[in-house]
Amino acid sequence: MNLKQLQYFRVLAGYEHFTKAAEQLSITQPSLSHAISELEKELGTYLFEKHGRNIRLTKYGRFFLQYVERSLDELEKGEKKLHDITCPSRGVVDVAFMYHLGPQMIPNMIQAFSRKNEYKNVRFTLSQGSTKKIFQDLKTGKVDIAFTLMDDDEPEIEFIPLFKQExxxxxxxxxxxxxxxxxxxxxxxxxxxxxxxxxxxxxxxxxxxxxxxxxxxxxxxxxxxxxxxxxxxxxxxxxxxxxxxxxxxxxxxxxxxxxxxxxNPAVCMACVKNRYLCPATEAFQQFSLNYSNDLVLQLH
Structure with a gap:
């Protein structure tokens, strides 16, 4: 059983007509017939029966259709949600920062990022914690980026110095x-x-x-x-x-x-080495580097 078979089954169940369903799916009628036949073989029962010149769902087909529709609906929702959270203009960025970084630095940075028209729909989830908790959340994937102190005992994590904290x-x-x-x-x-x-x-x-x-x-x-x-x-x-x-x-x-x-310890941007970051997170990562560089230049 594969996804295409289930998609074909749902469309055919809606039309109860092979020719119309095949046209809707942009495939040949023999291809559709073969896919449904293979699905029925795997399930061990007929899903359709002849009804005059057309076909109709059997009682087993009607029973199975409920689950197929729910499953495909959930998959489509998941696909849309995944697109939303990985889209550069609509993604979700999970950020952690240490308690004593200050009440202004991270909010100001996020505000400046969100003011850019292409990122105005990017959402953030923020958390604060000790460096120990932050490193744990980075490694488990709970957060994507962290702003914290460097730690030489964390070889899995890449630290990029941003600025000095006086x-x-x-x-x-x-x-x-x-x-x-x-x-x-x-x-x-x-x-x-x-x-x-x-x-x-x-x-x-x-x-x-x-x-x-x-x-x-x-x-x-x-x-x-x-x-x-x-x-x-x-x-x-x-x-x-x-x-x-x-x-x-x-x-x-x-x-x-x-x-x-x-x-004057260095505050760093931290992320797990060689881990995939969605486009929105990568955009915020680069923005954070530029923002911090500009801030350092202003202070000097």
Missing amino acids: MVAVASYDHPLARYDSIDMKDTAPYPFILFNQSSDMRRIIDKLFESAGVIPQISCEMDEADVIAGLAAINFGIAIMPKSLLLNNNNLKVLSINHPLA
Whole structure:
């Protein structure tokens, strides 16, 4: 049994006339007769019977037709849906990004992409998570593209650096370090810190900063909410280190540049190596590269 046989059967069931059905299908009548005969042999029953000069469905044919029509309808829906999600102008792009990338970067990028007339009907599904969760979703195919930090322990994933994410120290204007505009990590050693939780991607970067500078931080509090961390720093509960992009012009904090190369980790676009991406996803991937390059040029 094959798809053509089922399609022929449905058309013939509608006309109950071999010549008319063959004309509709643009095939010869003998070809149609042969296809139906082979289908009946495989099913072990007659689907049609003679009725005067025409034919009509047997009771077995009427029973089978219900399932054929439902099956072919579902296949046609699936074909249309597949076309929609893979069409460059109507596809679906599944994107993941890490929690602390910032509230503006990804929305602004998607908005700029969607403003292009040829991509205005492309839909997005967005998810946030830790790098561990993002890498898992990439490898299982749940997401197509991710914006995250590079990880040398993920050989299946290709990382394309997009831009540097500046990490800064923030403190109350009453804090002793507030008189400076930039600091070395060793300058922070005498003071308590408010840090992201150890499960956070940001904490991994911050711990590398401390380790590289030979500083053992005095931790007064750990949490995962950037707004709360910034709020605690503003009331002089301690110093915090976070991406500058998360501050959104918080005027209650003194922002201090950190003099250390690790304070500017690269944010990358990540995707699984050699995996097929639908045209809409490929278009967004290329757009993201161009958008990030333009952003870097504007900042410099």
